[in-house]
Amino acid sequence: MFEYNFHWRPVLKNLPDLLEAGLVTLEVASLAMVLGIVIGLALALIRLKLRGPLRWFASSWVELARNTPALFQLFFFGFGLGAFGLHLTPYAIVLAGLTFNCAGYLAENFRGGFQAIPETQIRAARSLGMTSAQAYLRIVIPQVIRIVYYPITNQMVWAVLISSLGMLVGFRELSGETQFFASRTYRIFEYFAVTAVLYYVIVKIILLVSRLLAIKLFRY
Amino acid sequence: MIEISDLYKSFGDLQVLKGINLQVEKGEVLSVIGASGSGKSTLLYCINGLEPIQKGSIKVDGVEVHAKDTDLNKLRQKLGMVFQQWNSFPHLTVLENVALAPRIVRKLPKRDARDVALKQLEHVGLGDKIESYPGALSGGQQQRLAIARALAMEPEYMLFDEATSALDPELVGEVLDTMRLLAEEGMTMICVTHEMGFARDVSDRVAFFHEGLIEEIGPPKQIFGDARSERTKKFLSKIR
Ligand SMILES: Nc1ncnc2c1ncn2[C@@H]1O[C@H](COP(=O)(O)OP(=O)(O)O)[C@@H](O)[C@H]1O
Numbered sequence: 001m002f003e004y005n006f007h008w009r010p011v012l013k014n015l016p017d018l019l020e021a022g023l024v025t026l027e028v029a030s031l032a033m034v035l036g037i038v039i040g041l042a043l044a045l046i047r048l049k050l051r052g053p054l055r056w057f058a059s060s061w062v063e064l065a066r067n068t069p070a071l072f073q074l075f076f077f078g079f080g081l082g083a084f085g086l087h088l089t090p091y092a093i094v095l096a097g098l099t100f101n102c103a104g105y106l107a108e109n110f111r112g113g114f115q116a117i118p119e120t121q122i123r124a125a126r127s128l129g130m131t132s133a134q135a136y137l138r139i140v141i142p143q144v145i146r147i148v149y150y151p152i153t154n155q156m157v158w159a160v161l162i163s164s165l166g167m168l169v170g171f172r173e174l175s176g177e178t179q180f181f182a183s184r185t186y187r188i189f190e191y192f193a194v195t196a197v198l199y200y201v202i203v204k205i206i207l208l209v210s211r212l213l214a215i216k217l218f219r220y
Numbered sequence: 221m222i223e224i225s226d227l228y229k230s231f232g233d234l235q236v237l238k239g240i241n242l243q244v245e246k247g248e249v250l251s252v253i254g255a256s257g258s259g260k261s262t263l264l265y266c267i268n269g270l271e272p273i274q275k276g277s278i279k280v281d282g283v284e285v286h287a288k289d290t291d292l293n294k295l296r297q298k299l300g301m302v303f304q305q306w307n308s309f310p311h312l313t314v315l316e317n318v319a320l321a322p323r324i325v326r327k328l329p330k331r332d333a334r335d336v337a338l339k340q341l342e343h344v345g346l347g348d349k350i351e352s353y354p355g356a357l358s359g360g361q362q363q364r365l366a367i368a369r370a371l372a373m374e375p376e377y378m379l380f381d382e383a384t385s386a387l388d389p390e391l392v393g394e395v396l397d398t399m400r401l402l403a404e405e406g407m408t409m410i411c412v413t414h415e416m417g418f419a420r421d422v423s424d425r426v427a428f429f430h431e432g433l434i435e436e437i438g439p440p441k442q443i444f445g446d447a448r449s450e451r452t453k454k455f456l457s458k459i460r
């Protein structure tokens with residue numbers, strides 16, 4: 001009944017290509033996270049401190065990012081903008097889509113982090129003569145970073161995993177590359193099985209690095 | 221000298237301070253007592269400019285606290301403040317908690333900031349805890365840390381807002397002893413407190429707050445032994 005013969009050799013032959021594509025995945029996910037953290041922090045502060053159109057904009061961003069499929073967000077930057085004559089490269093589409101998505105999720109994490117710091121911490125800092133900026137930089141933000149640290153790690157893992165949607169907009173990251181070889185050789189199962197292992201290893205490495213960094217960063 | 225005249229403060233529609241007149245001389249220890257909600261904390265926050273005021277004036281050594289051109293960050297270095305919730309900075313070691321503001325506000329070199337911090341931590345009896353994080357300290361130790369942190373700015377006045385109210389009973393003593401020590405060293409202090417023993421023994425004067433006004437102010441002997449106001453008597457009889 002079961003007559004499929006596994007052929008691993010072509011996969012192994014392409015392993016260097018797959019590893020390289022894995023680096024592309026890591027690169028686009030990391031970049032999206034860096035941008036996502038900066039933008040997410042800004043969105044959170046806007047939602048906490050401002051009123052008016054800017055706040056409405058930030059809230060809409062967060063709502064859309066969190067409540068629509070990540071795939072559609074990618075399609076928006078691909079086919080959506082394409083319909084208006086703005087054609088991004090596959091790399092740019094994935095980077096923009098991931099950044100949009102990550103910024104939305106991270107904004108909520110940051111918001112929760114800021115709300116978890118009691119107002120009295122700021123009062124205590126100000127009573128010592130610190131400026132508002134000093135109080136935020138020295139007292140509030142370091143504590144927020146601690147609170148959002150593991151959520152950020154999770155988001156990084158998520159960014160790596162959903163970057164695989166990139167293959168649907170023609171991006172040759174790990175999944176796209178796998179798809180390319182798989183369709184040429186028809187060894188679909190073998191290729192995707194190996195790629196799944198590669199994703200698993202990448203995620204495990206991220207978690208390990210995160211844990212080691214946490215030991216160094218947070219001693220309290 | 222702290223001079224408060226005709227001070228009004230409200231939060232929205234809620235009138236909290238309704239015309240406070242008060243002078244605190246250099247070297248004086250003033251205890252402020254009164255029911256919860258009578259505006260005692262608010263008064264302290266107004267004195268160091270953490271809360272804006274609606275009317276009247278507060279002068280610290282002749283400087284108008286709430287004037288537009290007053291450098292509040294500079295003024296606050298003169299006015300150490302200790303809160304009910306001790307507010308230690310949990311992400312910093314005990315030493316860093318105390319050394320941070322001297323370094324970034326007083327702009328002392330790192331070494332000097334460290335020396336100042338060490339001196340004040342010894343002062344409050346925490347010299348052996350400098351590498352600990354506040355989370356590892358008891359409430360009493362954290363409150364003494366907060367006192368050391370304020371003292372490291374070398375303030376001329378100390379404002380205590382119910383410094384012992386949030387502590388377990390067995391930890392109150394060590395904090396009161398530290399406050400007593402400061403009083404003996406001649407620090408000018410305004411202490412909002414529910415510790416009547418402390419108010420009686422340590423203060424030069426006691427002010428009884430009632431609904432946003434100073435109902436009665438005088439030496440402890442008067443307030444505790446021979447109060448003029450019925451409200452003062454009633455408050456004290458309820459507390460004992
Ligand atoms: N930030 C604030 N916003 C609104 N109302 C406040 C605020 N702080 C204090 N109040 C109100 O002001 C009144 C006096 O408060 P407070 O000064 O803390 O009293 P006390 O320290 O004597 O207990 C209370 O009714 C309190 O609810």
Ligand SMILES: [Mg+2]
Pocket residue numbers: 260261262381382
């Ligand atoms: Mg109070």
